[in-house]
Amino acid sequence: MSTTPPDAFQISRPKDSDLCYNVAGNTFKRDSYGQWLPHPGIAENHNFEAQILPKSLYYGPLKHSTTGDGAGHRQLPNPECAVEELTPKRKKKAGGHNKPQPKHKKATDVDDKKTIKMDIEDKKPTGHGQPSGAGNYSTDNMMALLYFTEEGLLLGQQGWKTVHSQFTKWACKQEQPKRTLKSLETRFKQLVKTTKPTGDAVCPPEVERAHETDYLINECASTRDLDDGEFVDRSDIQSHVSISSNKNDPPTLPPSQPRIAIARSAVQLFLFLVEMLMKQMASTLSTSLHMYLTLTTINALHTQVTEVQDRVHEVSRACD
Structure with missing residues (x-):
């Protein structure tokens, strides 16, 4: 009988909960005491032994053998247990023990900045004369x-x-x-x-x-x-105003052409307004006619539906 326990990371597990396989493919069976023993009836043991897991992967109290050998055997891990549950958790300490770590800049950022700076220096104008938009004029x-x-x-x-x-x-x-x-x-x-x-x-x-x-x-x-001497003061000039009356002159009539033009423009405006009003009335009449035809069709369809419903009711009563 081999005393080597099965590896925790087993390849597969049969439907029977008392059987399991280790990494090497050996079959183990759980006895009445909960210990895993080799099962030679299914597969033979290989010549090499599987690597024993460290103590940190085992959990539970130690069970001593009832045979009185005094050596005791470790309790094997549950095969269905996840790997995360087998690893010990780190204890968190409050206060100044957990100091925030400073963020270090990546080397790629520095390299990119150097590359951009070199590109800008290479793109500097090498032409002669002043740059475009310079304030100084030669x-x-x-x-x-x-x-x-x-x-x-x-x-x-x-x-x-x-x-x-x-x-x-x-x-x-x-x-x-x-x-x-x-x-x-x-x-x-x-x-x-x-x-x-x-x-x-x-x-x-x-x-x-x-x-x-x-x-x-x-x-x-x-x-x-203009200079100051070129300005002329109106108070220095003597204005001579003569008033004449034209009562004896015949009254002059204003020309008739502006009146004719105004009348023509007024008539054109009136005709334009009348035409717009006629178009609006025609559009309203067309819309009203369309609505009347639609309502007539709806009423006819409603009458037909009512007749069909009455026939259906009569047929259903006759069938009953």
């Missing part, structure tokens, strides 16, 4: 702006659109930064508002040309700034 940019402005003598927003398109074409050819329409307009107004320096200082050429261009634009629009 001398060439300002002179080109003044040239296109003076050439077009812009009046209103349409003129600025023309200047913007010409400046954009010039910037593409000269590899200069492109400007928006609002930026060009603001820069020109800044140059115009720049006052000439006093004394012996030399006025920048772009400022002087901007003033000349603004003067030409005002001349084209027939507008100019």
Whole structure:
């Protein structure tokens, strides 16, 4: 008789609750004392022994043998018991024993950030000149702006659109930064508002040309700034008023053409309203006729259904 108990993780279990198989395929039978003994009648024992599970997988009190050998045998685990129930549970401690573990950043996040940073550095523009939308204008940019402005003598927003398109074409050819329409307009107004320096200082050429261009634009629009001496006070002018009467003149009749036009428009409006009213009445009449026909059909069907029900009742009474 083999003293090796069956393995806890058995391959299969027959319908009989007193039989079980271990991993090696050996058959064991439970005796009257609850001990598992080899059953040689079903399958022979193999030459090797199954590995004994650790003590932590066994549960229940120790049962000593009644034969008096004093050795005792361990109580075998229930084959139907789950693996989770055999493992010892960890005791939880309250207070500062369970400190929250700090969350460590994954190495992949750092690698991704480095990769993104390298990609951004590689995508930096390497072209010459100032970047698009820069606030600073070079001398060439300002002179080109003044040239296109003076050439077009812009009046209103349409003129600025023309200047913007010409400046954009010039910037593409000269590899200069492109400007928006609002930026060009603001820069020109800044140059115009720049006052000439006093004394012996030399006025920048772009400022002087901007003033000349603004003067030409005002001349084209027939507008100019007035000085204080050019204003005229009406109190200084002696007004001569002459009153004349035209009682002897025959009364003039107003022309008849406006009246005819007004009458025609009134007649057309009246005809239009009458036509709309006729269409509305025709639509209402058509809807009413359709509803009348529908109600007539419903009444006829209701009458037929009533007759059929009466016949059914008569037949059922005759059958009874």
